[in-house]
Amino acid sequence: MVGKRLATIVSAGLSKFGRREGLYGRELFAEAAKEAYERCPNLIPKKDIKALFVGHMGESYEHQGHTGPTLADWAGLLPVQATRIENACASSGVALRLGTSAVFSGMYDIVMVGGVEKMTHRTTSDVTEFLAMASDFPFEQWHGITFPGLYALMATAHMHRYGTTEEQMAMVAVKNHHNGALNPKAHMQKEVTLEKAMSSRVIAWPLKLYDCSLITDGASCLILTKPELAKKFTDTPVHIIGSGQASDAIGLYEREDITTLKAGKLAGQEAYNKAKVKPQDVNVAEVHDCFTIAEIIAYEDLGFCKPGKGGSLVEEGATKIGGKIPVNTSGGLKSKGHPVGATGVGQAYEIYLQLTGQAEKRQVEGAEIGLSHNVGGSGATATVHIYRRG
Amino acid sequence: MTEVGVEERKLKVRKIKRTRREAKYKHYPVVEDHSTAAQEYWEPIVNTGLWAIKGYQILKGPCGGGTVEEALKREPKEFMVIDRAAFALYSHSYGLVSPFFRGLLEGKLKGTKCPKCGATYCPPRAHCWNPKCRVADCEWVDLPLTGVIHTFTVQCLAAAPFEHQLPFSMGWVKIDGADTTLAMMFHIPPRELFIGQKVKIKFVPKEQRKGDLTDCYAVAVPGQKVPKWACLQKDPEKLESLEASMKQTIQFIKKRYGIDNSPEVRGW
Secondary structure, three states: OOOOOOEEEEEEEEOOOEOOOOOOHHHHHHHHHHHHHHHOOOOOHHHHOOEEEEEOOOOOOOOOOOHHHHHHHHOOOOOOEEEEEOEOEOHHHHHHHHHHHHHHOOOOOEEEEEEEEOOOOOOHHHHHHHHHOOOOOOOOHHHOOOHHHHHHHHHHHHHHHHOOOHHHHHHHHHHHHHHHOOOOOOOOOOOOOHHHHHHOOEEEEOEEHHHEOOOOEEEEEEEEEOHHHHHHHOOOOEEEEEEEEEEOOOOHHHOOOOOOOHHHHHHHHHHHHHHOOOHHHOOEEEOOOOEHHHHHHHHHHOOOOOOOOHHHHHHHOOOOOOOOOOEOOOOHHHHOOOOHHHHHHHHHHHHHHHHOOOOHHHOOOOOOEEEEEEEEOOOOEEEEEEEEEO | OOHHHHHHHHHHHHHHHHHHHHHHOOOOOOOOOOOHHHHHHHHHHHHOOOOOEEEEEEEEEOOOOOOHHHHHHOOOEEEEEEEEOOOOOOOOOOHHHHHHHHHHHOOOEEEEEOOOOOOEEOOOOOEOOOHHHOOOEOEEEEEOOEEEEEEEEEEOOOOHHHHHHOOEEEEEEEEOOOOOOEEEEEOOOHHHOOOOOEEEEEEOOHHHOOOOHHHEEEEEOOOOOOOOOOHHHOOHHHHHHHHHHHHHHHHHHHHHHOOOOOHHHHOO
8 A cells, every 4th residue: 555645746847958058047947837838738827836846056057046936937927936945956856845745735736846957058167166065165165076076985985895896887877878868858868888988087086977967957847736636637647655855964074974875865764654665666766866876875775775786786787777676767867967956856757757658768667656866965965756656 | 557556555455345344343353364365356356347248149059848859940049148257255254163274274183072972073063963962062172183084086077266286186084083074185196095094184384374174185104005905906907097087187287277287296
């Protein structure tokens, strides 16, 4: 018996991810909203949607803050209440959780959640600096550490303790690029070979170029309703049955154990308990693979395998489409791209497609239960959602 | 500007800064002032209109949702891309852990200790995080300049302020006597790095110190043998590929900044 339905996804939209030269971030959000409205002709946005929760990490990219009302305006929703949520890369995962809470609490019947980020117009070193703002200021970012650097520190410790290899990390990249090549909305729709990934240049040893996610522009959105209302809008609803979120020390330097993300583990446990499902019940998952080591750690934190066995899990092919538990069928952050504010809801969009049988070439047959796992920064925030086909 | 002009300007800037600060924080008199240089750097930028839009480009390309192929079928649109400098001079406090950074200026490493549970923090925390201690105020303690490597990485990409120092190795060091770990640059060749290595903390010359963590770095305690199980020792091919990437990075930095970061010049 699975858990109670907290809220129901009746529609979803995603902008094309990639280098969206020339466009404004908010225009990307309009593109995502347009798709969500087109999927749901019975919905009158301005009349039915009562609140907007959006994830957006940085005002530095476009020198534009106050994103909540701006996006409500561009999605044609004024004057609804609009709130921007900033939890680094987990911004829109948290927005999804707050939207779910708003519906579950009975405060609103229908809400929109989403996220946006426009990043590619800035130089890589600028973007690296803006992203580093999600780490501790005096003791991490002002010491030259970057996000690849922080995850590299975790990777070194993981290799040291469990014998995880650089090849196993590269296999995550190969798998996700394979899936991304099947996704028409992915940023980098091309396959890579293991040799190419292994011989790419080092960014922060042991992480190489192909171990790192992409700097991407993109926006995503979902329309959530009370479960009882879903029938009015769609024949293929997807119910959110579990949600969890946890926090950890912002500095990696104060964590008890850096071979795991404690917040991810706790968020996962909370979501599993609420949804009354077990890791082995999950048919398809989108996990936060900002770096390949993060995907390996996520397997372990979410209970897809025992601690230390994440490397072997990908090596066995269990997480490929057609494997025991397909992970990141969209291509993940690695190949679909990582517009930080849009990522959490972007993952939910892929699960929505998978559970409604719309994922085309990357469809996981008969998927009933899906999971998305969104991490902020180096793991100071993590949020996990579990979905069921309606 | 003439010599006299420069001096006048310096005085003026100093005066502006003093008056502004004194008016704003009247209960916090300035005890030591080392910020004139920053103000001098900043005033001309902010006062000569560099914030204005300085240029633009017109781009023409596909627009709208869907796949690239779908977008390319549509009528291309023209976009205007503007260039503007949006600088900021951040003046902000290190707060209650300020003594740590003053300690760095003097070549000392300080930590804090909870009087209730005895946990020692370096990096310092002003309050104990143990829930049982109820946010107790910590006390300052002096720590030794020795520690052990907890984990490490070798960076070949960095944020703009650190790019000219690439490539560099850094990681977390557990300072002897502390319970948490401190970020530290290593002046140790990557092929000699390993988890568990004993290190000594050194400081850059006094006149170069700025009161942040880059004032110190770690060197290996001599006489340690690199163990065979060390991650970078297992496979010579991977070590070679790392060193090739480092060489590429050194060339890039030389070209962009004119700085030679090769091991022969830096000595590590």
